[in-house]
Amino acid sequence: MNSRHLNDERMQNYLDGNLTAAESAEVEGHVAECRDCRQQMEWHKKIYATLNAEEPEVFSSQWQDRVLQAVEGESLGFLHHQLWQVFAGAAVVLGFVKISSLFMDYGGFIRAFRESLLSSLHLIFSGFDSLDGPAVRLHSLLPHLPLIASVVAAVIFILLLDRLLSKARLRTLVTGK
Numbered sequence: 001m002n003s004r005h006l007n008d009e010r011m012q013n014y015l016d017g018n019l020t021a022a023e024s025a026e027v028e029g030h031v032a033e034c035r036d037c038r039q040q041m042e043w044h045k046k047i048y049a050t051l052n053a054e055e056p057e058v059f060s061s062q063w064q065d066r067v068l069q070a071v072e073g074e075s076l077g078f079l080h081h082q083l084w085q086v087f088a089g090a091a092v093v094l095g096f097v098k099i100s101s102l103f104m105d106y107g108g109f110i111r112a113f114r115e116s117l118l119s120s121l122h123l124i125f126s127g128f129d130s131l132d133g134p135a136v137r138l139h140s141l142l143p144h145l146p147l148i149a150s151v152v153a154a155v156i157f158i159l160l161l162d163r164l165l166s167k168a169r170l171r172t173l174v175t176g177k
Contacts, residue, residue, distance in 0.1 A: 005034065005036060005037050005040075006027060006030055006031070006034075006037045006040070006041075008040075008044070010027065011027070011037075011040060011041055011044050012044065014027045014041075015044055015045065015048055086161060086164065113147065116147050117147065120147065120148075
């Protein structure tokens, strides 16, 4: 509460009955004297009355049973199993990268990747020349298919991981477990 008016939190605590008797008397005294706070308190009381007047939604027992049955079979063990697969996949990819590093020059690979990316972007965003038609431009992208496939695979992996984690989070919110 500031020196002039009651704040919303103080008014809500008063209406919820969370204040001591002395604090409640102080709020009541201030509201009796202050027109602005009295109007604000009336507004809060209307909101409380509206919220208390609404009847809570009642779901049928059949609906509740269906939801509980659907969620019951899927425990945290399911989530751990799924996460284990994700980490196993990541370990395989890292192992592949490590083994391939024995046979591959990554500095050259990074330079080639950068040049490939820049030339692909140039081909995609450059205008059509009269001699080069769409077929020629698409054919010139063939050497860059591994790059394009890698980007598509990374996007699919991210989407699948997001779906897995979102599903687990939703299950946690629904069941509270």
